[in-house]
Amino acid sequence: MSKKETAAAAGTTADEFEDEEAREFSRRGFLKIAVGGAGVAYAGAIGYPIYRYLSTPVEKSAELAAVKEVVLPNADKLLKGSALMFKFGVRPSLLIHHADDSWIALSAVCTHMGCTVAFNPATAQIECHCHGGKYDAKTGENISGPPPKPLKKFDITVGQGSVTVRRA
Amino acid sequence: MSKTQDYIVERLGIGEVLAHARNKTVPKHEYSFWYYWGGISLFCFLVQLVSGILLLLYYRPGPEAYDSVRQITYETHFGWLIRSVHNWSASLFLASVFIHMFSVFFMKAYRSPREFGWFTGLGLLGIGMLFGFSGYLLPMDTLAYFATKVGLDIPSSIPIVGPPIANLIRGGLEVGEFTVQRFFTLHAVILPLLFLPLLGLHLWLVQKHGNAVPPGEETKPVAERKSIPFFPNFVAKDLAMWLITLNVIALLAALFPWQLGEMSDPLGSAPVGIHPEWYFMSQFQTLKVFGKLFPGYAGEALGMTLFTVGIALWALIPFYDIRGAASSRAKKATYFGIAVITFTIVMTVWGYLSV
Known part of the structure; x- marks a missing residue:
């Protein structure tokens, strides 16, 4: 990244925090990501055990099928x-x-x-x-x-x- | 809104539902916290539904019952977790239903026009306890076996018709593979078929009549009463409660997983200190105390009569404590509630102390 570009990027960030509306937007954006992330984590924490629970006989069958x-x-x-x-x-x-x-x-x-x-x-x-x-x-x-x-x-x-x- | 959203919203009439939800409000006062317990009970029931369906995939009633639960608990990936969630959530379901019931009782929310909310709620609690009783046998370990043996002794104590009824429920003279098959049918088919429509009616009545406010709040002029919108404010709080409940269930299930005892032995004797689940403890202790005070059949008969009369009075309270009746009735109802809750807690604690 050139010096000019860095300055430009820094400038936008500063502007964003000066602008109340933009700040509101970034807070909302953060919340969206946080809530979405928590949702994905919960879905994973519930979905993974259920998936493994359901796939137990599939794994056993695959083990049996693997005989040489x-x-x-x-x-x-x-x-x-x-x-x-x-x-x-x-x-x-x-x-x-x-x-x-x-x-x-x-x-x-x-x-x-x-x-x-x-x-x-x-x-x-x-x-x-x-x-x-x-x-x-x-x-x-x-x-x-x-x-x-x-x-x-x-x-x-x-x-x-x-x-x-x-x-x- | 996108065209696709419009397309779906129009055709399913979601607009009408949202409009209804927007107009709906939930009263806000110092006892508003107790409004969440019906929702928490509902959430626990949904957890029961999902975890129960998952258990159905591996559970085999009949002579293989014990072995299939052993496989679920110790061989199937996360089977211990699913089973443990099902057991803990059952306890939390009944606990939140009890809290819901007592809060409804003390807020006098059973008064006109909500009498049927009270009756259907009691019906749901009754079915919930039958769910607990029938589900308890399904693993067929020693504890399950004796809990059922003792539990079925209660209908047998009814004169004349009792023993044949108990034999029909049991599928024989002793608890065995036919009992498991019957209890399984009860637990997974008959009780859900009874529970779901009754739950639908109960929830419809809540929609129709809205939340009741406690008498203290009712005396205030309408302008002074506060409320919050049902959607999204109350729903958001309700969902937050559901999330907390989910976390509590997950923690309990993971930290205190349910174990499986020894396989039941029809010739084995009952283990020392055997006692029922907490939600049957007060009844268990009462029967035990009455049995000591009045030896022989008299104790059990007296205990059963006490329960029958108590439950009938409890169920009929909306016809006694009527809005606008003399205030002494309202007070007596409240004292009755305090007496019931005190009796239940004292008997439960006493029961745990004496096992």
């Missing part, structure tokens, strides 16, 4: 050509043991509008009964109907006595 790995005991004994529904964290998921002895684990949440999909052993496809979406059961690729994206795929390890499913 799920162990499915005895899932290795799943018959060929059949599927098993399980929960990965909080989301429904699908473990399929194909007729050719290959395994795949996919999210069972349809990428269209979030319905839970089902494995159809007769057609070896995954179908969503809400809006008729179809997915390739070998890859999770969306093949017909409204789904815009393939189903999310998990990494799996088929072990002795269990199947371990991991976030890919």
